[in-house]
Amino acid sequence: MALINGGHLVGKYLKEVEKIDTVFGISGGHIEAMLDGFTEYKIRTIDVRHEQAAAMMAHATSIYTGKPGVCFLTAGPGFANALTGIANAYLDNAPMVILCGRHPLRDDLKGALQEIKQMDIVKPITKWSATCFDIKRIPEYLSITFRQAVEGRPGPAFLELPPDILSIKVEESLVPMPIRTTRKYTMHPDDDDLKSAAEIINNAKKPLFLGGSGVGLSACSDSFRQFIEKTGIPFVLMNYGRGELPDDHPNSVMDIGSIGLMFGIGQTDVIIAAGIRFNWILQAIVIPPTVKVVRMDIDPHEIDRNRMADAGLVGDIGSVLEQLTPLVQKKDHSEWIKTLKAAGYSVMDYEIRMRETPSDPIHPIRLVSQIQKFVGEDAMYVVDGGDTSYFGLGFSTNQKAGVMAASSGLFGCLGTGIPFGIAAKLARPDKKVVVLNGDGSFGFNAMEFDTMVRHNIPVVCVINNDCAWGMIKHSQELSIGKDRLQCSELGTRHYEKMVEGLGGHGEFVTEDEEIIPALKRAFDSGKPACINVMTDPSVTSPATPLFYQSLKME
Amino acid sequence: MRFTSLLFILSQILKWASKFKPAYRSYIGSIHQVKIMIKTADGKRGRLFIFDEGTVSSKSGANHRYDAAIVWSDASTGFKVMASKSDEEQFKAAAAGKMKLDGMAFFAQWFNDGVKLVM
Numbered sequence: 001m002a003l004i005n006g007g008h009l010v011g012k013y014l015k016e017v018e019k020i021d022t023v024f025g026i027s028g029g030h031i032e033a034m035l036d037g038f039t040e041y042k043i044r045t046i047d048v049r050h051e052q053a054a055a056m057m058a059h060a061t062s063i064y065t066g067k068p069g070v071c072f073l074t075a076g077p078g079f080a081n082a083l084t085g086i087a088n089a090y091l092d093n094a095p096m097v098i099l100c101g102r103h104p105l106r107d108d109l110k111g112a113l114q115e116i117k118q119m120d121i122v123k124p125i126t127k128w129s130a131t132c133f134d135i136k137r138i139p140e141y142l143s144i145t146f147r148q149a150v151e152g153r154p155g156p157a158f159l160e161l162p163p164d165i166l167s168i169k170v171e172e173s174l175v176p177m178p179i180r181t182t183r184k185y186t187m188h189p190d191d192d193d194l195k196s197a198a199e200i201i202n203n204a205k206k207p208l209f210l211g212g213s214g215v216g217l218s219a220c221s222d223s224f225r226q227f228i229e230k231t232g233i234p235f236v237l238m239n240y241g242r243g244e245l246p247d248d249h250p251n252s253v254m255d256i257g258s259i260g261l262m263f264g265i266g267q268t269d270v271i272i273a274a275g276i277r278f279n280w281i282l283q284a285i286v287i288p289p290t291v292k293v294v295r296m297d298i299d300p301h302e303i304d305r306n307r308m309a310d311a312g313l314v315g316d317i318g319s320v321l322e323q324l325t326p327l328v329q330k331k332d333h334s335e336w337i338k339t340l341k342a343a344g345y346s347v348m349d350y351e352i353r354m355r356e357t358p359s360d361p362i363h364p365i366r367l368v369s370q371i372q373k374f375v376g377e378d379a380m381y382v383v384d385g386g387d388t389s390y391f392g393l394g395f396s397t398n399q400k401a402g403v404m405a406a407s408s409g410l411f412g413c414l415g416t417g418i419p420f421g422i423a424a425k426l427a428r429p430d431k432k433v434v435v436l437n438g439d440g441s442f443g444f445n446a447m448e449f450d451t452m453v454r455h456n457i458p459v460v461c462v463i464n465n466d467c468a469w470g471m472i473k474h475s476q477e478l479s480i481g482k483d484r485l486q487c488s489e490l491g492t493r494h495y496e497k498m499v500e501g502l503g504g505h506g507e508f509v510t511e512d513e514e515i516i517p518a519l520k521r522a523f524d525s526g527k528p529a530c531i532n533v534m535t536d537p538s539v540t541s542p543a544t545p546l547f548y549q550s551l552k553m554e
Numbered sequence: 555m556r557f558t559s560l561l562f563i564l565s566q567i568l569k570w571a572s573k574f575k576p577a578y579r580s581y582i583g584s585i586h587q588v589k590i591m592i593k594t595a596d597g598k599r600g601r602l603f604i605f606d607e608g609t610v611s612s613k614s615g616a617n618h619r620y621d622a623a624i625v626w627s628d629a630s631t632g633f634k635v636m637a638s639k640s641d642e643e644q645f646k647a648a649a650a651g652k653m654k655l656d657g658m659a660f661f662a663q664w665f666n667d668g669v670k671l672v673m
Contacts, residue, residue, distance in 0.1 A: 350655060
């Protein structure tokens with residue numbers, strides 16, 4: 001007879017069934033048995049300095065590895081601290097698993113330590129949530145939690161585990177581990193819809209493929225490549241779809257940027273939108289009513305959202321493309337691609353010049369260009385901030401999910417950069433990882449440099465320091481005037497000194513020619529590094545007036 | 555000459571629209587100090603459009619500071635494409651390198667979208 005406690009059952013399930021090797025969180029009394037379960041089953045714990053970062057790391061891990069990232073939270077404040085990260089994952093449809101302690105069931109309604117109604121709070125920001133009340137059902141509940149996170153449209157799944165079941169023991173043979181389901185449930189688009197979509201695509205003269213997170217979450221590089229190379233259609237990949245085909249693919253028009261895209265989209269005759277929501281961000285790119293739209297999404301509610309589709313295909317993007325590709329004709333749209341790119345370069349003329357020209361003070365786009373020049377395409381980039389995200393999305397990569405700007409998602413969640421950078425380095429330790437942070441957004445999770453130092457995770461964070469909440473400041477200049485700025489300026493701060501104090505490497509850069517030597521020293525140090533670069537505070541990105549316009553109520 | 559005249563007429567239309575055309579007034583809103591230049595690449599001809607708290611004003615000449623500029627390779631192309639009021643013609647001009655944007659490209663797009671409301 002062998003006894004096992006509930007916390008060890010959690011560790012056993014994670015390791016043996018889901019093959020989870022790393023989890024993120026902070027310790028706490030309510031989850032002590034679970035922490036010991038991680039030790040017992042040799043699961044690496046990345047203990048962070050704020051649970052928000054743990055949730056963001058689990059979220060990012062799900063994107064970088066293609067399987068659910070896991071975070072663990074203790075009751076009350078530990079739970080509450082993670083809410084921003086959970087909400088962000090929810091709006092991003094990230095398949096993450098949250099394992100959370102709670103006050104003892106035994107002490108319910110008695111004013112127990114950290115007693116709050118966690119389930120009521122978390123329900124609106126998770127795809128699925130439940131409390132497990134029986135130690136024998138822990139593996140079963142965990143299995144449901146993981147399935148809920150990944151099946152259909154993905155999302156965060158939350159399991160509350162009371163100490164009443166984590167800290168007691170049960171005969172191990174009475175709690176068998178469930179066998180993880182291997183069946184893949186695929187929604188099949190209607191045959192008529194497939195024919196209709198193929199007909200639109202076959203008749204297109206100036207088509208464009210817009211791929212979003214659904215492309216990345218489907219991990220459909222092969223079927224996507226076959227579709228693109230058969231149809232000859234130019235493509236743009238956004239969000240977690242970025243890098244599913246490399247930016248330098250002949251059909252990629254990533255280099256015309258969002259400005260080139262806004263300018264060119266009106267000249268298309270067919271848009272194929274795959275795994276991408278037509279939300280406020282995409283609505284800024286106005287698609288004229290004359291343009292036919294073929295939409296693909298795993299969620300049928302997205303097909304006609306904010307724009308009626310001319311053909312709608314419901315299903316996993318990879319599966320839909322596999323079914324659609326045999327129905328489309330082989331075409332050559334190379335002249336159209338050439339024209340679209342040429343027009344895009346003309347409207348990007350200023351940015352292209354700024355990339356190539358040394359500037360004093362340093363222009364943020366020049367900073368991006370110099371980082372790219374030194375680090376190259378075989379690297380992972382994470383960008384975080386308002387204006388900084390716009391500029392950082394100009395990085396080019398040959399890596400899947402190689403340029404991530406989680407802060408420019410639906411939740412607009414600043415502070416995601418460093419947690420995503422840590423997750424990127426853990427997922428792909430052989431790649432250089434660069435986080436480009438705004439100075440404002442850096443502040444949210446800057447203490448995670450301590451996490452990086454303790455766990456030896458050498459990420460290089462470059463701060464695009466304009467001494468302000470730049471997007472807000474420049475938006476206020478447009479809306480209320482330069483003489484009435486409020487809560488938008490930060491001043492010059494030596495963030496690199498803070499990182500040095502934590503045991504990392506620091507660099508302070510004010511001149512263009514110092515950027516690349518500072519990057520070299522930072523990478524050569526082998527430590528987590530912060531390069532604090534003072535950039536031109538007067539520069540406004542095109543994202544700022546877009547943001548301003550989106551909130552204009554006149 | 556025709557290009558310069560076209561820019562002057564456009565400035566008068568936008569000034570009028572900012573006062574009397576509700577859709578345009580609403581579109582430009584109360585935005586503070588946005589300056590859009592339309593000019594030729596050689597800098598010999600141009601006009602600045604200034605949007606400030608619901609008003610539109612204008613200055614002739616290409617030597618003013620601006621937030622965004624629509625730069626035409628030559629006056630003849632600028633006139634021809636602008637007079638056509640065609641997005642497709644503008645796209646073709648950009649693809650041929652005859653129209654470029656300088657500075658805050660988004661504002662140039664914003665300006666063009668506003669012009670569509672009054673033309």
